[in-house]
Amino acid sequence: MPKRGCLSFLAGLIITAPTLMSGAQHPALDRKFQTSDRCLACHNGMVTSSGQDVSIGLDWRSGMMANSSRDPYWQGSVRRESIDHPESRADIEDVCSTCHMPMSHYEAKWQGRKAEVFSFLPFEADPKKSASAEDGVSCSVCHQISREKLGTRESFNGGFVIEAPTSPRTHPEYGPFAIQAGQQRIMQTSTGGFHPTEAAEHIRDSALCGTCHTLITETLGSGGKVVGSFPEQMPYLEWLHSDYPNKSTCQSCHMPEVHEAVPVTAVLGVPRTGVHLHVFVAANFFMQGMLNRYRQDLDV
Numbered sequence: 230m231p232k233r234g235c236l237s238f239l240a241g242l243i244i245t246a247p248t249l250m251s252g253a254q255h256p257a258l259d260r261k262f263q264t265s266d267r268c269l270a271c272h273n274g275m276v277t278s279s280g281q282d283v284s285i286g287l288d289w290r291s292g293m294m295a296n297s298s299r300d301p302y303w304q305g306s307v308r309r310e311s312i313d314h315p316e317s318r319a320d321i322e323d324v325c326s327t328c329h330m331p332m333s334h335y336e337a338k339w340q341g342r343k344a345e346v347f348s349f350l351p352f353e354a355d356p357k358k359s360a361s362a363e364d365g366v367s368c369s370v371c372h373q374i375s376r377e378k379l380g381t382r383e384s385f386n387g388g389f390v391i392e393a394p395t396s397p398r399t400h401p402e403y404g405p406f407a408i409q410a411g412q413q414r415i416m417q418t419s420t421g422g423f424h425p426t427e428a429a430e431h432i433r434d435s436a437l438c439g440t441c442h443t444l445i446t447e448t449l450g451s452g453g454k455v456v457g458s459f460p461e462q463m464p465y466l467e468w469l470h471s472d473y474p475n476k477s478t479c480q481s482c483h484m485p486e487v488h489e490a491v492p493v494t495a496v497l498g499v500p501r502t503g504v505h506l507h508v509f510v511a512a513n514f515f516m517q518g519m520l521n522r523y524r525q526d527l528d529v
Contacts, residue, residue, distance in 0.1 A: 261332075261336065261339065261400070262332040262335070262336070262361060262367065263369050263421060264361060265286070265289070265295070267420045267421070267423075268286065268368040268369070269285075270419065271415075271416075271419065272284070272285040272368075272493065272494055272495070273286040273287055275491060275492060275493070275495055275498070276491075277487065277489055277491055281487075283487050285493065285507045288506055288507040288508045289507040289509075291508075292507070293509060293513050294366040294371075295365045295366070295367070296517075296529065297365035297366050298330045298349075298363055298364070299365070299520060299527045300516060301519065301520075301523070301527060302516065303325070303329050304346070304350070306325075307322060307346055307347075314449050314453050316452065317449060317453035319343050320453075322343070322344065322347065323343040325346065326344040326345070326346050326362075327386070327387035327441075328366070329365070330344070330346065330349070330362045330365070331365075331366060331387070332362070332367060333349065333361045333362035335391065346362075353528055369402065369420075369423065372402050372403050372404060372432065373391050373392065373401065374403070374437055375389075375390045375431075376431035376434070379434060379439075379440070384436070384440045385443040385444070385445060386443070386444060386445060387440060387441050388440060389440040389441075394422070394424075398417055398424065399422070399424045400423045400424060401423075402416070402420075402423045402424060403429035403431070403432045404425055404426065404428075404429060404432060404493075405428055405429065405432055405433055405503065406428055406493065407427050408425040408427075411497070412425070412496075415497070433481075434478070435465060435468060435474075435478045435480070438465060439465030439466070439469075439479075442462060442464045443463060443464070443465045444461045444462035445458055445459070446458060464479075465479070481505075483509050483511065484505040484507060485506050485510060486505050486506075487504045487505070490502045490504075491504050
């Protein structure tokens, strides 16, 4: 019988791996991501006038975005599909790492090889090797996605576009606010060359979320033959064809707005209106409970 599951579609058929926009090809530009520790040092320690902690790093770290690579249901599903289709194991791991281990997936593509999943597990066995895989959907994944192709079918299944830097110190890092020159230099220095852009409104576009939250799954039959496809996860398209596009975005519901001006950084931050929490409301609370209960086993 054909198997169905997020983990059974093959790379290169429907899925589009994250794309690097054309730019200078130079050895100093090979590094495309930084792990979250480079960001959290400045984007924590933020409180409102009433004392509410609105730290970006603390909120993100406890959610499913940060723990996507530790998700035991996902890990188990990848293993199950690999057992059922051993001839397609490499393709299954490659495809299924796209949105759960996006940094290590992208780095593998940049090096011209297929991405892996289980070679990084358990994470504590080799922390240096597994750092980018362990960090899940990290800060420099979402904040480096360009507006190119957003909302198109080509962008679905993790087909987002990462813009290439034009120099070693200008990796674009998108955010909704204009950043002063002095703060830009602080960020460039602390992150090793990531450059905060001027206000980039596409970071608040639901289509950005739709790149990973629209999943068209291919079905494998015996011998790894593709026998069909079906829409497995369609949150973005369901939203798009509802009444909500005229009312709210994915981000406005799942990342609630702070209802007062607060800084987005603890280092020389200025109060800004329209800051959103990085709590990702309703993002699989069952799995968060499981991660908490089995935190030692899952390296949380």
